[in-house]
Amino acid sequence: MAALEPTQAAADFAVAWAADDPGGVAARFDVEVRDGDAGAAWTRWLTGTTETTAVFHGELGHTYTFRSRVQDM
Secondary structure, eight states, rough: OOOOSSSOOSSSEEEEOOOOTTTTTEEEEEEEEEESSSTTTEEEEEEEEESSSSEOOOTTTEEEEEEEEEEEE
């Protein structure tokens, strides 16, 4: 995951991720998000995407954490 500024000025903001793959194999990503503190549950945001960036539609005043998993195709 690419680092974001701690505070976003808008509820919609771009999130980016990547994988280092020396073999150049195409990859699919699952991206999850949680709303709140470290005890909050993870939920799927994107599943099986080949994109490496997307706009997240959040709510102002919320704290979001993202994680991604990659799988070679």
